[in-house]
Amino acid sequence: MTDRDLYLLDVLAAHRVLTAEQVxxxxxxxxxRAQRRLLALTRRGALERFRARVYPGSQAWRYTLSYPAVQLxxxxxxxxxxxxxxxxxxxxxxARSRTLEHQLGVNGFFxxxxxxxxxxxLTRLANWYxxxxxxxxxxxxxxxxxxxxxxxxxxxxxGPRVTTFFIEYDRGTESLERLGGKITGYATYLPGMxxxxxxxxxxxxxxxxxxxxxxxxxxVATTTAELLAASGEGVSGxxxxxxxxxxxxxxxxxxxxxxxxxxxxxxxxxxxxxIPAPHLPEVA
DNA sequence: GGCCCTCATGTTTAGCGCCC
DNA sequence: GGGCGCTAAACATGAGGGCC
Numbered sequence: 476m477t478d479r480d481l482y483l484l485d486v487l488a489a490h491r492v493l494t495a496e497q498v499x500x501x502x503x504x505x506x507x508r509a510q511r512r513l514l515a516l517t518r519r520g521a522l523e524r525f526r527a528r529v530y531p532g533s534q535a536w537r538y539t540l541s542y543p544a545v546q547l548x549x550x551x552x553x554x555x556x557x558x559x560x561x562x563x564x565x566x567x568x569x570a571r572s573r574t575l576e577h578q579l580g581v582n583g584f585f586x587x588x589x590x591x592x593x594x595x596x597l598t599r600l601a602n603w604y605x606x607x608x609x610x611x612x613x614x615x616x617x618x619x620x621x622x623x624x625x626x627x628x629x630x631x632x633x634g635p636r637v638t639t640f641f642i643e644y645d646r647g648t649e650s651l652e653r654l655g656g657k658i659t660g661y662a663t664y665l666p667g668m669x670x671x672x673x674x675x676x677x678x679x680x681x682x683x684x685x686x687x688x689x690x691x692x693x694x695v696a697t698t699t700a701e702l703l704a705a706s707g708e709g710v711s712g713x714x715x716x717x718x719x720x721x722x723x724x725x726x727x728x729x730x731x732x733x734x735x736x737x738x739x740x741x742x743x744x745x746x747x748x749x750i751p752a753p754h755l756p757e758v759a
Numbered sequence: 760g761g762c763c764c765t766c767a768t769g770t771t772t773a774g775c776g777c778c779c
Numbered sequence: 780g781g782g783c784g785c786t787a788a789a790c791a792t793g794a795g796g797g798c799c
């Protein structure tokens with residue numbers, strides 16, 4: 476196992492599932508090269524993979540940890556691994572999960588940031604924490620339980636600017652009222668915190684901003700999957716529309732107001748392996 | 760000519776083998 | 780690690796043959 480392999484296992488332990496394209500964005504110069512290594516790791520028993528049948532064409536493989544990899548990760552952390560049957564159940568549930576595409580969407584957001592960072596000097600994704608890690612940290616640090624449950628936390632560094640943010644990844648399955656309720660929760664418990672809403676369509680973004688009128692909207696910014704696909708911009712680019720009556724110009728991620736809030740995740744993540752490239756984030 | 764059936768080829772997206 | 784080209788999978792489409 477190379478340092479890069481071990482880092483990949485840490486990422487999968489924290490974030491459960493990735494596609495070859497996402498692994499490539501995080502760790503490899505090309506999708507082709509990532510696919511080769513993922514295939515080798517799968518054949519050597521380090522990874523498991525699954526995918527659904529789609530028509531026409533074929534779906535990308537979804538890669539997750541195999542049981543030997545779970546044991547390896549636990550051993551390196553001096554922890555007791557889950558049982559084999561518990562792991563098998565976890566993988567089967569993951570493959571059949573209704574939230575699998577949402578999880579992949581969130582992970583794709585962060586791996587896209589890592590790819591953007593690799594292409595720009597003095598830029599990096601310094602932290603990438605999962606939903607469960609954030610929930611645990613917020614509960615411990617702030618006593619916040621059900622009011623807010625972000626899909627992830629990140630710290631983005633671009634030159635001298637540092638942007639810490641929560642991400643809410645929307646696939647159009649939640650009502651706007653529910654999304655609006657989350658904003659109230661953030662305004663109550665974490666006023667001033669930057670919260671990014673990744674919405675699926677321009678129409679939903681328009682309705683969402685209309686709903687924000689009168690809500691605690693400080694620090695809220697939105698983008699859409701449609702805009703990202705049409706513009707070719709990465710998620711660190713000028714695609715974020717701030718909420719509120721001020722500018723209607725879309726800003727870069729680094730131009731969003733920094734909240735000064737830094738989440739301290741009380742979980743394994745820092746220093747689990749020599750990180751093989753400078754742009755790679757601390758994962759948890 | 761119209762209908763039905765079989766077979767070959769094209770399409771799309773992702774994975775992979777081989778060579779350098 | 781890069782380049783080239785093939786494979787997998789399932790459907791769409793068109794050509795060709797047989798029958799009435």
